[in-house]
Amino acid sequence: MARALITGITGQDGLYLSELLLSKGYEVFGLIRGQNNPKLDLVRATVPEVKLLTGDLTDLSSLLRAMESSQPDEVYNLGAISFVAYSWENAMLTTDVTGKGVLNILEAVRLYSHDDPHKVRFYQASSSEMFGKVQEVPQRESTLLWPRSPYGVAKVFGHYMTINYRESYGMHASSGILFNHESPRRGPEFVTRKISQAVSRIKLGLQDGITMGNLDAKRDWGFAGDYVEAMWLMLQQDTADDYVISTGVTHSIKELLDVAFAAVGIDDWAPYVTQDPRFMRPAEVELLIGDSTKARTTLGWEPKVAFTELVQMMVANDLVEQRAQAGR
Structure with missing residues (x-):
């Protein structure tokens, strides 16, 4: 063993x-x-x-x-x-x-x-x-x-x-x-989970909106469950x-908000989202996108969960959690 x-x-x-x-x-x-x-x-x-x-x-x-x-x-x-x-x-x-x-x-x-x-x-x-x-x-x-x-x-x-x-x-x-x-197990301090939790609470009437930093920052987001296999x-x-x-595909925070709010039936998230300079990084990383060709060819690894599926998974999980916590 x-x-x-x-x-x-x-x-x-x-x-x-x-x-x-x-x-x-x-x-x-x-x-x-x-x-x-x-x-x-x-x-x-x-x-x-x-x-x-x-x-x-x-x-x-x-x-x-x-x-x-x-x-x-x-x-x-x-x-x-x-x-x-x-x-x-x-x-x-x-x-x-x-x-x-x-x-x-x-x-x-x-x-x-x-x-x-x-x-x-x-x-x-x-x-x-x-x-x-x-x-x-x-x-x-x-x-x-x-x-x-x-x-x-x-x-x-x-x-x-x-x-x-x-x-x-x-x-x-x-x-x-x-x-x-990311994943449903991500800490609530990270922007993806912050959004999935807030969207769930907005849907359930538990909060009115969410305060964000830079909405234009772009990241290459994948599913943590896929990435540990690469390790x-x-x-x-x-x-x-x-x-x-990496997945080799990049998405902005705005796109993340699009998918998360759409998962609970809200098409226009603008009324629910405000920006605050306090959430801006002193030195921003604007665009991260990875080339995982080496891992794909040498390790035979490929990501399985796509961006939209990942965000929907996180929102669905937080809906269940927040509903349970609110006793609904």
Whole structure:
């Protein structure tokens, strides 16, 4: 039985990846930060078969203990402070967790497998936010990185550190440069879930409108459940490498609003949406669209869920949740 350790197991990717690995017969271990983690019950309810370990990406000793306890064949580092807007308010903490945390987990893997650098296969969750002020459209593995947020800068550090450990120590360490991926499990602070929840509440008469930032920003949105399969496929390759994971199709926030409101029978969303400069990024990333040719040809991976289906899925889920919470 293969064994896997997942950091960031409380996030949408961690939950979907856990389900995927369990379905493939893995023994799965998840790293949880803090004894009173508010998402602990969610993980236990969603993937009760996962064995939970206490640890923190900022604490190397806890990661070494987690390695010894789980004795993994594969390590998936999904842990990060991943809300971009938050990273400007807490740049140092974002750097410690999202950036230096990658170095800590890489070092824990290296020390654990010092006798055989291929003993453990490592996956790093890199991000399309690393491209930032895009220098090429679409973006591929060779595109110059120009991050436009503390989060993006921290991800670049972790990305290059993963490459450095691969080249310096011969580790099987791969990075997935994942473009925006969403799901009904996405946190409500992210714009896609913010919209799907608000639209559901507007439909149910629970709120009057939604306040947004830049409506013209464009993203390459896919389904998180599809993207975790790409993570797993990377670690099944004989040679470690880096891959862009994307749909190759871009949509604006306005298009997202079109689909979300249409899903509840509202054709004109203008009366319900206002803009506020507080929700604008200090340095905006205007257009992200990925070229995942390498992943499609080498890994045999393709996204299955299209944009419209994804947004409709999220709205349908939030309608059920909000109706239940309102007792309707």
